[in-house]
Amino acid sequence: MPGIYVYSDNMKQAAALIGLAAQSGKEVCCITLDSNQANELKQYGPDRIIILNSHSPLPENYAGIIAELIKKEQGELFLAASTVRGRELAAKTAGYLDCGMVSDAESLVFEDERIISSRLMYGGSVVQKAVISQLAVVTVPADNLEAVKKENVQVSIVSLEVQADPRVRLIETLAGKKDKIDLAAAEKVVCVGMGLDKQEDMKMVEELAQVLGAEIACTRGIAEERQWLPVESYIGISGAKIKPSLYISMGVSGQVQHVVGIRDSKIITAVDTNEKAPIIRAADYSIIGDMYEIIPLLIEELKNA
Amino acid sequence: MSRIIACYKWVADEADLKINPDMSVDLSKAKGKISDYDKNAIEAAVQMAKITGDEAVTLTYGSKKAKLSLKDALSRGPAEGFWVNSEKAEQADGAASSKALAAAINKIGDYQLIICAEGASDTFARQVGPSVAARLGIPCVSSAIKLEFCENEVKVSRKLENGIEIVAAQLPAVVCILPEINRPPIPGLKAVLDAGKKPTREYKIEELGLVESDLSARTETIEFKAYVMNRKNIVLDGETAADQVKALVGSLKKEGII
Ligand SMILES: Cc1cc2nc3c(=O)[nH]c(=O)nc-3n(C[C@H](O)[C@H](O)[C@H](O)COP(=O)(O)OP(=O)(O)OC[C@H]3O[C@@H](n4cnc5c(N)ncnc54)[C@H](O)[C@@H]3O)c2cc1C
Numbered sequence: 001m002p003g004i005y006v007y008s009d010n011m012k013q014a015a016a017l018i019g020l021a022a023q024s025g026k027e028v029c030c031i032t033l034d035s036n037q038a039n040e041l042k043q044y045g046p047d048r049i050i051i052l053n054s055h056s057p058l059p060e061n062y063a064g065i066i067a068e069l070i071k072k073e074q075g076e077l078f079l080a081a082s083t084v085r086g087r088e089l090a091a092k093t094a095g096y097l098d099c100g101m102v103s104d105a106e107s108l109v110f111e112d113e114r115i116i117s118s119r120l121m122y123g124g125s126v127v128q129k130a131v132i133s134q135l136a137v138v139t140v141p142a143d144n145l146e147a148v149k150k151e152n153v154q155v156s157i158v159s160l161e162v163q164a165d166p167r168v169r170l171i172e173t174l175a176g177k178k179d180k181i182d183l184a185a186a187e188k189v190v191c192v193g194m195g196l197d198k199q200e201d202m203k204m205v206e207e208l209a210q211v212l213g214a215e216i217a218c219t220r221g222i223a224e225e226r227q228w229l230p231v232e233s234y235i236g237i238s239g240a241k242i243k244p245s246l247y248i249s250m251g252v253s254g255q256v257q258h259v260v261g262i263r264d265s266k267i268i269t270a271v272d273t274n275e276k277a278p279i280i281r282a283a284d285y286s287i288i289g290d291m292y293e294i295i296p297l298l299i300e301e302l303k304n305a
Numbered sequence: 306m307s308r309i310i311a312c313y314k315w316v317a318d319e320a321d322l323k324i325n326p327d328m329s330v331d332l333s334k335a336k337g338k339i340s341d342y343d344k345n346a347i348e349a350a351v352q353m354a355k356i357t358g359d360e361a362v363t364l365t366y367g368s369k370k371a372k373l374s375l376k377d378a379l380s381r382g383p384a385e386g387f388w389v390n391s392e393k394a395e396q397a398d399g400a401a402s403s404k405a406l407a408a409a410i411n412k413i414g415d416y417q418l419i420i421c422a423e424g425a426s427d428t429f430a431r432q433v434g435p436s437v438a439a440r441l442g443i444p445c446v447s448s449a450i451k452l453e454f455c456e457n458e459v460k461v462s463r464k465l466e467n468g469i470e471i472v473a474a475q476l477p478a479v480v481c482i483l484p485e486i487n488r489p490p491i492p493g494l495k496a497v498l499d500a501g502k503k504p505t506r507e508y509k510i511e512e513l514g515l516v517e518s519d520l521s522a523r524t525e526t527i528e529f530k531a532y533v534m535n536r537k538n539i540v541l542d543g544e545t546a547a548d549q550v551k552a553l554v555g556s557l558k559k560e561g562i563i
Contacts, residue, residue, distance in 0.1 A: 058472070060447075063439065084465050088447040088481075091399070091432040095439025100400050100523025103430035117524070120532065121428055122319040126330050129528035136524065167444040167475040171460070176468035188562075212563070224485050231464075237429060246562045256319070263534060267560055269553065275540070284537040285556050287549045297550040305554055305563060 002074050003027030003047070007066070007089065008081035008142065009059045011037060015147030017079055018044040020140065024110035026076065031066060033059060038157055045150030049157045056164035060088045065162045067096035076135060077115070081142035094137040101137040102130060108138065124237055124260025141241075143184065181215060181232050183240040188214035188248075191235060191262075194221045195251015195272065195291060199228050204295050205250065211302045217242070219258050235261035250291040254279025271295075308416040309361050310387075311350035312406055312437070313343035313378060315371040316427040324531040337370055339377055341484070342422035348489035349452065349482050350420045351382035357454055359417065360384045366405040368394045380492035380500035387413055389508045391520060398522040399432030405520055406433065407440035408513035418459060419479040423447065434481035444474040447481040 004021040006028065008014035014030065018041065021028040030046040032038050038049045050069070052062055066089070070078055078097075080090040082104050094101035105117040106127075115132040132138070183189065190209045196202070202216075209216045216233065223234040235242055236258040243264035250271050252258065259282045262268060270283040271294050280286045287294055321335035339347075347363060354361035363378040365371055366389040375386040389409045393401065410419060419441075421434035431447075438445030450469075451462035458473040461480055474480070492500070510520065541552040557563045 060445070063435075067439075084448045084463070087431050088435045088445065091435035092439045092445060094400065094432065095403055095436030098400065098404075098440075100398060101430070101432050101436075102524060103399070103428075103432055116527075118528075119430075121529075122322055122330075123426065123429070125319065125322060125324075125532055127528070127530050127532050128526055129530075130524040130526045132524050134523065165444065167478075168446060168472050170470065170472055172471040174469040174471070246557065259534075267557070267562055268536060269557070280540065281538060282534060282536060285539050285541055285553055287541050287546075287553060289546050289549060293546045294550060297547050298553070301547075301550050301554045302563070305558065 002076050003029055004077045004079055005029045005031055005066070005070055005075050006046070006079045007031040007059070007086070008083065009085045010081060010083055010142075011040060012147060013081035013083070013142035013145070014041060015044045016142045016145035017081055017140070018046045019148050020108065020142075020145060021077075021079055022046075024115075029075070033062065035159065042155045042157065043149045044147055045153040046155060049155055051157065051159040052162050052164075053159055054162045054164035056166065057170055058164075058168060059085050060092065061164040061166070061168055062162070063089050063092035064096055064165055067093045070097065070135075077132075078137045080137070080139050082139040087139055090137050090139045097135060097137070099135045099137060100132065101139075102132065103139050105138050105140050108140065120237070120260060123255070123257040125256045144241075181230070183215055183217055183233070183235065183242050186215040186242060186244050188212050188246045189217050189242055189244045189265075190214045191217045191219070191247060191249045191252055192222055193219040193249065193252030196222065196228075199226070201292075202228060208295050208299050211299050212246075212248075214246070214248070219252055237261065249279055249283075250295065252279050253277045254282050307359050308413065309350045309354045309357075309359050309418045309420065310364050310410060310413065310416050311343070311347040311361065311383065312364050312419065312421045312433070313347060313374070314340045314402075314425045314427075315365060315367045315374040316340045316425055319426060328531045328533065330529055330531055337373060339374055340422065340425040340427070342424065342426070342482075344381065344489040345484045345487055346420045346422045346482055347378060347381045347383060348487045350418075352487065353418065353420075353452060353454070362387060362413070364406060364409055364413070365389070366391070366394050366397065366402050366409070368392050375505045376497070376500045379503045379505070380497045381489065382496070385503060386505040387508065388505065389510065389513065391510050391517075393510070393517055393520040396522050397520065398524060399428075399430050399436055400523045401520040403433050403436035403440055405510065405513070405515065407437050408515055409508055410437070410441060412508065412513055417477045419477070421479060421481045423481045423483050431481070434479050438479035441479070443477050443479060445479040445481070446472055446474050449480045449482045450485050452480060452482075452486070
């Protein structure tokens with residue numbers, strides 16, 4: 001039964017992957033570790049659902065099982081969503097299957113006997129298109145993919161008792177912060193970069209964001225190195241991708257790894273002291289100037305607008 | 306004493322990437338560098354080895370260009386540098402790289418931990434660490450921000466989308482680290498000088514029981530083009546900062562955004 005196998009630890013993304021895989025016209029088999037999830041996923045109309053039952057709560061520990069399954073059934077493609085777990089699971093599965101893998105495919109076009117994938121390289125400056133024509137593993141960023149329910153479909157559900165890899169065991173889960181920021185849905189975003197001197201100066205940025213009705217985001221260094229904002233706040237290839245109507249940066253140089261996350265913004269505006277900063281070339285409107293002078297003026301001007 | 310192996314990739318520096326008028330990409334003038342996050346992997350190996358009394362070593366799969374990397378890698382503290390030298394590395398994908406690295410790790414032997422960075426700065430495909438683990442048949446933990454040895458396990462804090470998870474993996478294992486794990490210092494002059502005296506070992510793929518066809522990419526690249534972003538690129542001028550700000554707000558109003 002050759003076909004496409006899909007998995008995500010994120011239910012919404014798993015549902016979206018079923019739809020993506022169905023575009024191929026091939027049989028779609030959805031893998032899950034939980035029978036409740038199987039009932040939920042059924043509504044999205046995969047041809048089959050396989051529930052893998054074992055003791056381990058860590059999906060990554062099922063890579064060997066999934067590889068075996070795909071080998072046995074002569075599957076053609078394993079499609080996983082690019083979550084932390086999904087990426088590891090997928091790369092392990094590719095290793096077990098000794099097959100090719102495309103990570104974070106931005107697009108997948110299914111043709112007769114091949115798939116054309118495209119992905120970004122060099123932090124986002126280059127687009128690489130590749131042809132997949134044999135067994136492969138692909139991960140896709142599925143958080144923006146839509147899942148569509150199907151009506152009156154026949155789904156075969158099979159439950160398998162398996163032995164997950166016991167060698168990695170969960171000790172503890174520490175929940176993240178509750179105040180989850182949804183940058184992907186933000187209409188306006190003010191983004192601060194390492195040009196901000198002191199943490200206290202966030203006040204001024206907060207005020208600007210408030211006047212604009214914007215969410216606050218940052219570059220990687222502000223979140224990871226200085227820890228002035230939560231890690232969910234940083235934008236870029238390893239952070240959030242946003243699509244607001246307005247993105248306005250303050251002291252962000254605009255290296256490609258950051259800019260890749262703002263490409264879908266309607267209008268990009270930048271304030272930077274350095275006229276040669278790459279962000280200026282990536283922006284629609286920019287001011288070459290000191291944010292410490294510009295932000296207070298901008299707040300005033302917006303209040304009067 | 307056993308080994309802690311840090312894997313790294315010698316990549317073209319993306320800052321030297323040139324884009325031709327037809328949007329093709331010219332990497333011929335690009336200088337090489339140890340991929341950014343791999344420096345964190347090397348530092349993590351050195352730190353762990355200090356704690357356990359093991360020996361930190363480095364391993365790379367690269368073409369002859371990667372020879373330059375050995376001294377750089379060793380100046381960061383490891384005791385020995387291993388290099389799988391093949392021109393096939395120029396066209397390697399994750400399958401080929403993980404195959405070459407796993408074969409070399411088997412050859413090096415006597416290891417208890419393999420440390421890879423989450424992803425390389427050129428491809429950022431985040432495949433190699435987990436695939437190496439699968440090929441070696443050992444456990445893997447990715448997205449690691451903290452490592453600790455306890456008995457015959459490595460305890461790892463991992464960063465997930467919605468929080469931190471702590472897991473323990475049986476040794477030997479592969480861990481893929483995020484750059485937050487440490488801050489690699491810039492090697493001092495003495496470290497750079499000492500690096501030249503440290504042993505290095507070069508492997509040809511045949512010594513690892515591989516043939517060239519094992520190391521071919523499994524997907525065929527049909528296009529490799531610069532990403533184009535068309536923006537208005539208007540720099541707002543004005544006598545004073547206040548004028549510039551007025552011009553900006555005016556433009557945003559015209560766009561219907563505020
Ligand atoms: C594999 C990889 C992945 C990465 N992923 C990401 C990612 O997802 N997200 C991300 O953001 N980065 C990422 N990076 C890092 C990225 O390459 C840049 O280093 C980072 O984005 C730079 O942050 P920055 O613009 O805040 O700082 P800098 O580059 O230091 O820029 C600061 C800017 O502020 C300006 N400035 C200084 N003072 C003022 C002032 N008073 N007023 C106005 N302007 C001022 C300066 O002129 C400069 O342009 C990644 C890097 C690698 C290698």
